[in-house]
Structure formats: structure tokens, C-alpha cells
Amino acid sequence: MPTSKSARVMDADSIVRALTRVAHEILERHHSARKLALVGIRNRGVPLAHRIAGLLEKLNGHRPDTGILDINLYRDDLSLIADHPILRKTEIPFDVDRSKIVLVDDVLFTGRTIRAALEGLMDLGRPDWIQLFVLVDRGHREVPIRPDYVGKNLPTSRTEQVEVRLEETDGRDEVLLLREPPEPETKSEQGPQP
Amino acid sequence: MRLRTRHLLGIASLEADEIQLILDTAESFAEVGTREIKKVPTLRGKTVVNFFVEPSTRTRSSFEIAEKRLSADALNFSAESSSFVKGETLLDTARTLEAMVPDFIVIRHSEAGAPHFLARHSGCSIVNAGDGAHEHPTQALLDAFTIRRRKPLKGLRAAIIGDILHSRVARSNVLLLSKMGADVIVCGPPTLLPVGVEKLGCSVTHRIEEALEGADVVMALRLQLERMSRGFLPSLREYAKLYGLNRERLRRAAPEPIVMHPGPMNRGVEITGDVADGEHSVILEQVTNGVAVRMAVLYLLAGELEGEAAS
Numbered sequence: 001m002p003t004s005k006s007a008r009v010m011d012a013d014s015i016v017r018a019l020t021r022v023a024h025e026i027l028e029r030h031h032s033a034r035k036l037a038l039v040g041i042r043n044r045g046v047p048l049a050h051r052i053a054g055l056l057e058k059l060n061g062h063r064p065d066t067g068i069l070d071i072n073l074y075r076d077d078l079s080l081i082a083d084h085p086i087l088r089k090t091e092i093p094f095d096v097d098r099s100k101i102v103l104v105d106d107v108l109f110t111g112r113t114i115r116a117a118l119e120g121l122m123d124l125g126r127p128d129w130i131q132l133f134v135l136v137d138r139g140h141r142e143v144p145i146r147p148d149y150v151g152k153n154l155p156t157s158r159t160e161q162v163e164v165r166l167e168e169t170d171g172r173d174e175v176l177l178l179r180e181p182p183e184p185e186t187k188s189e190q191g192p193q194p
Numbered sequence: 195m196r197l198r199t200r201h202l203l204g205i206a207s208l209e210a211d212e213i214q215l216i217l218d219t220a221e222s223f224a225e226v227g228t229r230e231i232k233k234v235p236t237l238r239g240k241t242v243v244n245f246f247v248e249p250s251t252r253t254r255s256s257f258e259i260a261e262k263r264l265s266a267d268a269l270n271f272s273a274e275s276s277s278f279v280k281g282e283t284l285l286d287t288a289r290t291l292e293a294m295v296p297d298f299i300v301i302r303h304s305e306a307g308a309p310h311f312l313a314r315h316s317g318c319s320i321v322n323a324g325d326g327a328h329e330h331p332t333q334a335l336l337d338a339f340t341i342r343r344r345k346p347l348k349g350l351r352a353a354i355i356g357d358i359l360h361s362r363v364a365r366s367n368v369l370l371l372s373k374m375g376a377d378v379i380v381c382g383p384p385t386l387l388p389v390g391v392e393k394l395g396c397s398v399t400h401r402i403e404e405a406l407e408g409a410d411v412v413m414a415l416r417l418q419l420e421r422m423s424r425g426f427l428p429s430l431r432e433y434a435k436l437y438g439l440n441r442e443r444l445r446r447a448a449p450e451p452i453v454m455h456p457g458p459m460n461r462g463v464e465i466t467g468d469v470a471d472g473e474h475s476v477i478l479e480q481v482t483n484g485v486a487v488r489m490a491v492l493y494l495l496a497g498e499l500e501g502e503a504a505s
């Protein structure tokens with residue numbers, strides 16, 4: 001729920017509208033969903049990819065292939081973080097060679113996740129091309145990566161957080177912008193601060 | 195969730211949730227093994243020393259493939275080529291290896307406790323690849339991974355048959371399977387069953403028929419003749435007759451039993467050829483899964499090591 005420290009920037013309706021618009025954009029550019037595959041990046045890219053596949057099927061009568069990508073093995077910060085992230089499976093049930101792939105993720109921030117995803121996909125084969133859809137583009141890129149389809153452009157400051165919640169993973173559809181936590185008013189309950 | 199240790203010294207020091215984490219992580223690496231390009235950049239720039247003081251082909255190759263598939267640099271240091279034969283102590287060899295600043299040392303040694311000794315005197319992560327008759331944790335993990343893909347570990351009945359006395363595989367497997375809620379029974383001639391083995395959490399029998407009754411998993415162990423200095427057995431033929439796993443005996447097991455062997459096999463001694471090659475055998479699957487499990491272990495320990503270094 002939105003509080004004083006958070007604002008709802010997308011609700012269920014605006015998420016549906018954004019996905020529907022993107023489905024149309026994809027069809028406009030490619031005329032058909034044939035030979036097209038949607039690959040969702042774990043975790044929230046996966047339900048988004050399935051939804052877009054469903055919308056494309058409704059519009060066009062053909063459901064594109066979908067796949068799941070776990071990018072953790074390709075992260076560039078593995079030697080910097082204490083706990084190696086929990087690995088989940090990558091499941092790409094179609095032939096990546098000569099495929100046309102739209103990568104799907106929830107939030108585009110530094111672009112490093114997408115860099116890792118591109119490397120991961122290329123290890124599985126040689127697609128004809130790869131495009132990128134994100135539900136929210138919040139800026140602050142650290143590598144030269146740009147999305148092809150965007151649900152919502154959301155200017156943010158670096159310290160803010162964008163939280164995407166989806167029916168399939170979180171029980172409801174919304175996008176929240178969380179402001180930086182305010183200074184502690186009295187004594188912190190988390191223990192002494194450094 | 196993370197491993198609470200930076201070394202993998204044995205199953206004894208792992209909790210059930212850590213075992214679960216390693217097995218779950220191995221599923222991801224098993225998928226990498228099915229790709230055309232079976233390599234990920236995850237441990238780029240890390241160095242692993244495979245320090246094998248006891249001869250080993252399959253375990254060392256398995257670790258080496260795992261390291262290469264993770265893009266780590268692997269260096270093999272084996273007994274024949276090492277200064278061990280020239281009289282250097284384990285500590286001095288360890289210091290020499292340490293001076294090359296590896297991130298991991300994978301050690302196989304004929305003395306129980308050698309990996310633990312190394313862990314106390316070295317700054318890098320130690321992985322036990324078998325120490326004497328003590329433990330062989332990655333073998334037990336890959337066995338559990340292989341079993342789990344067919345039957346859930348909890349409530350499973352597993353029979354481990356053969357030379358329990360000299361077997362680190364048996365010890366690690368008993369510990370692991372009982373921690374994961376399986377019932378384990380070990381079976382062998384009295385001379386090859388260590389005193390007090392039931393304290394590990396298994397039941398014991400001298401009769402193979404009793405061990406096999408209703409078993410979901412049947413694990414045959416190799417007779418480690420090279421470790422038998424005195425008369426443990428009247429003859430190999432008698433052993434095969436009383437304790438060899440054959441088709442006839444396997445009928446007592448549960449439907450669709452899983453037949454395992456850590457290798458190398460003595461065909462016709464602890465297991466007959468038709469059972470080893472039969473439809474229930476997962477012996478080659480164990481080898482394939484070994485690579486995925488070892489990749490998972492290295493991946494999880496690498497994260498831990500960096501965490502300690504950063505704090």
C-alpha cells in the first residue's frame with residue numbers, strides 16, 4: 001500500500017494498458033508474432049513475458065514461444081557481493097539460433113542486468129536479433145543499453161527505489177516509487193549505526 | 195540463505211538446509227551441462243588448485259571439468275609429481291600452494307583429517323575430495339542429487355552394501371541421507387563393518403537379503419583391496435557369492451529401485467555386469483551429475499569467501 005514514503009506510479013489498469021500498447025507496437029514492427037520469442041528475466045520478467053505472449057495471441061492468433069532466463073551466473077559483481085545469489089534454472093525451450101527475441105524485464109536501471117542477459121542468451125545460440133522491453137525505465141544507465149519498448153518512463157533519483165508488484169508473484173498489480181528512508185527520528189531500533 | 199561455512203570438509207558439518215541449497219543450486223548447473231556451450235563466466239579470474247595426494251582419475255577429472263565450466267583457472271598438483279615423494283611435509287606443501295594465492299584448494303589425501311588441517315593453516319576455501327576412510331562429501335552430494343531426481347529423499351530406504359570399513363563414500367552417504375530423513379541400512383561382512391557404525395545414524399546387517407528388502411536405493415561399494423593389508427576376506431569368490439549384487443537379489447528391493455555405484459567397479463565382485471548395465475542403474479548419471487554438484491559447491495563457497503574478505 002502507498003504510504004507517505006511511497007507513491008503508486010502505476011496501477012493494475014495502467015499496467016494492462018501499457019502491456020497492450022507494447023503488444024501492438026511489437027506487431028506493428030514485425031507484422032506477425034511468428035518466429036518471435038519472448039524471454040523473461042527472473043523473477044518478474046517471467047510473468048510479464050507470458051502476459052505479452054497472451055496479448056499477442058489474442059491480437060494475432062499465434063502465441064509466440066516464451067523462455068526464462070536466470071542471469072546470476074553472468075553478473076559482473078559476483079566477486080563483490082557477500083552471498084552468491086540463489087540460482088534458479090534457465091529454461092529456453094526453443095532453438096535460439098536464428099530466433100528473434102524480445103527480452104522482457106520489469107525495471108531498467110543501470111543496464112547491467114541486461115548486459116548479463118545478453119551474454120547469457122548469446123551463450124545459448126545466435127539469435128537474428130534481440131530487442132528489449134521493460135515495464136519501467138527509471139534512468140541512471142551505467143552501460144550503453146536502450147530499451148526498444150517501454151511501459152513507462154519514470155524519472156527517479158538514484159536513492160529512490162522502484163518496486164514492481166505483479167499478480168502472479170505478489171498478489172496484486174502495481175508499481176511503487178519508494179522514497180529514500182528519512183533520518184531516524186529517535187533511537188534506531190536496528191541497533192547502532194556505523 | 196547461504197552456506198555457513200567457507201570450506202566443504204565433510205557432510206558432518208553441514209545442516210539439512212545447506213545440503214538442500216547445494217542440491218537446488220546444482221539443478222541450475224545441470225542445465226548448463228545440457229547446453230551447446232557448457233561454460234559460464236561465473237568464476238572468471240579465480241584459481242583452483244587440485245591437490246591430489248592419492249591417485250584419482252574420476253574425481254579429479256570431474257572437479258577439473260566443473261572448474262573449467264565455471265571459467266576458473268585449474269592447476270593440478272598430484273602425488274606423483276609433487277615434492278611429497280621428496281619428503282616435504284603436508285604443511286610445507288600447503289604453504290607453497292598458498293603462496294600461489296589460489297582461491298580454492300581441492301584436496302584428496304590418504305589421511306583422514308588432512309583437509310581440516312589445511313583449512314586451519316590456509317587462507318583459501320578447502321574442498322575435501324576424499325580424506326582416507328573419513329569423508330567424501332561431494333560424492334554423497336552427487337548421489338543425493340541423482341536420487342532426488344527420481345525419488346524424494348525423505349522417507350526413502352537406502353541400502354549401502356560392501357566394504358563399509360574403508361569407505362568414505364559410505365560414511366558421507368549415511369550422514370547425508372539420514373540428515374535428509376532417509377532410512378539407511380549398511381551391510382557387509384563383519385570384518386568390513388567398522389565398530390560403532392550405527393552411531394552415524396543407520397542400521398546394520400550382515401545379510402544382504404535383509405538389507406535389500408524393500409530398498410528404494412541400492413548402493414554397491416567397491417572392495418578396496420589396496421587398503422586391505424591383512425586377511426579381511428577368505429576370497430573374492432566367496433565375497434561375490436555372499437555379498438555381490440545380482441539380478442536375483444535385486445528382486446527383493448522396492449519397485450523401480452535405484453542402483454548406484456561410486457566407481458570404479460569390480461564387475462562380478464560387488465556387482466554383476468547385468469545389474470551395473472541394467473535398466474535400474476544410474477551409475478553413469480552419477481558421473482554426469484558429479485560435475486553439476488561440484489560446480490554448485492564451488493559457486494556457493496566462492497560467494498562466502500568474498501563475503502568474509504569484505505567484512
